[in-house]
Amino acid sequence: MTTRIYFATNKLGDVAFSSLQEALHEFDLGTLEEYKRTDEGVMGQTLLVRTSQGEYILKGNPLYVGQLLEEQFFVEQLSEHTTIPVPVPYLLQKDTDLLGWSYAIMPRLPGKHLYDPAVQTALGQDEHEEIATMLAHSLIELHRWKVPDAGEYDPVAERIVPFAGTYLDWLYGTIRHWLLDAQKYSVITDEDIEWVDKQLMNAETAFQAMPVPGFVMGDFKVENFVIQKEGDHASDWRISGLLDFTTSYFGDGTADLTKMTAMYIQKNQPELAKRFLFSYREVVCANDEERCKQFAARLGIHLLYQRILLWGEAKATNRVTWEADLPFAAWAQQYVDSVLELLE
Incomplete structure (x- = not known):
């Protein structure tokens, strides 16, 4: 968390179907069926992914070094300290070779936004x-x-x-x-x-x-x-x-x-x-x-x-x-x- 990132943005850019499928295989998350930008991802960092095993959110191209590690820490700790649902497991790939940046894949949680x-x-x-x-x-x-x-x-x-x-x-x-x-x-x-x-x-x-x-x-x-x-x-x-x-x-x-x-x-x-x-x-x-x-x-x-x-x-x-x-x-x-x- 840093005061230097409030107005920053790192968008994902184009993600190839084959590369995304390979990313899913790394975590044994099934066969890719479709994916799209999320409507709520104002920073342009997230994709909604549907596979043969379910729906997931991919978050990548971190705003700063350690962003995804930091978020993983809070997700895992909150799952222990509270009863409020958070996206666990929060699966993190630090290597940048496949997609050009590190990324995390997490389950899409059920429900709708209040403004829906x-x-x-x-x-x-x-x-x-x-x-x-x-x-x-x-x-x-x-x-x-x-x-x-x-x-x-x-x-x-x-x-x-x-x-x-x-x-x-x-x-x-x-x-x-x-x-x-x-x-x-x-x-x-x-x-x-x-x-x-x-x-x-x-x-x-x-x-x-x-x-x-x-x-x-x-x-x-x-x-x-x-x-x-x-x-x-x-x-x-x-x-x-x-x-x-x-x-x-x-x-x-x-x-x-x-x-x-x-x-x-x-x-x-x-x-x-x-x-x-x-x-x-x-x-x-x-x-x-x-x-x-x-x-x-x-x-x-x-x-x-x-x-x-x-x-x-x-x-x-x-x-x-x-x-x-x-x-x-x-x-x-x-x-x-x-x-x-x-x-x-």
């Missing part, structure tokens, strides 16, 4: 609410995988390596890195920087009181999980597959709340955002008022971090979808405040 039209058409409001709760509780389960020190998995050393300095040093340093990066593509004033620094300073005590570091998926969003209904009741929806651990690390699990919250708000579903956040908070805070305040403070910083990334990417690619003349601080603050108001 067939799912959306079938869901009533009560099911939407139950799914929001289920997703929050799934995150709580993921975040129960604890480690002694905040850090990231090093595929070369084959161990979890603590961040240099404290978790706060790493997080705040990363936030400031991307804020300064956004200055290359947009106007970020001294006043904007001072405002961000003030938000960080105000939240320091909340992070210093943070519980033991735990697993953070880093990219918990609708594209990275599929769901299935296991019964007849609205509460019977479950995650049937969790995918993509390229940005996973160990730190504050609150960070994983930001992308689903943003999706609900973008779709004008603040009631679902509120249900999602409350379902998480009521468990992790356990009615402790001080812990709830610390939770809200940390969430505010993670929301700010996502706003910085969104601002920088939108400005760099000229895809701004908001009032163009709005200063960064005003734009970010109105969003963070609107989310935190849902917790009141």
Whole structure:
């Protein structure tokens, strides 16, 4: 996991039928019947493969050295630490001779994405609410995988390596890195920087009181999980597959709340955002008022971090979808405040 890969992409290019068949033979996965690009593979790294033995996902052409080794580690560990389905076995071929790059093959997990039209058409409001709760509780389960020190998995050393300095040093340093990066593509004033620094300073005590570091998926969003209904009741929806651990690390699990919250708000579903956040908070805070305040403070910083990334990417690619003349601080603050108001 590295701050240098957020906007990178390595596409697979053309993959010959015969070469793919040979790759399947290496793992005894049957006779190739058909394959195609996956609809959800925004990085262009994945193929959906159907063989005589079943359906698989091939992921290749790593974004950085060790990407697939890192993902294999998280997949295998999560299969032991949680009950949430992940793609095991995660079969890894490090050799690049056959396809031109290393690759992994894993089973295609059953279920559909939450944004799938067939799912959306079938869901009533009560099911939407139950799914929001289920997703929050799934995150709580993921975040129960604890480690002694905040850090990231090093595929070369084959161990979890603590961040240099404290978790706060790493997080705040990363936030400031991307804020300064956004200055290359947009106007970020001294006043904007001072405002961000003030938000960080105000939240320091909340992070210093943070519980033991735990697993953070880093990219918990609708594209990275599929769901299935296991019964007849609205509460019977479950995650049937969790995918993509390229940005996973160990730190504050609150960070994983930001992308689903943003999706609900973008779709004008603040009631679902509120249900999602409350379902998480009521468990992790356990009615402790001080812990709830610390939770809200940390969430505010993670929301700010996502706003910085969104601002920088939108400005760099000229895809701004908001009032163009709005200063960064005003734009970010109105969003963070609107989310935190849902917790009141």
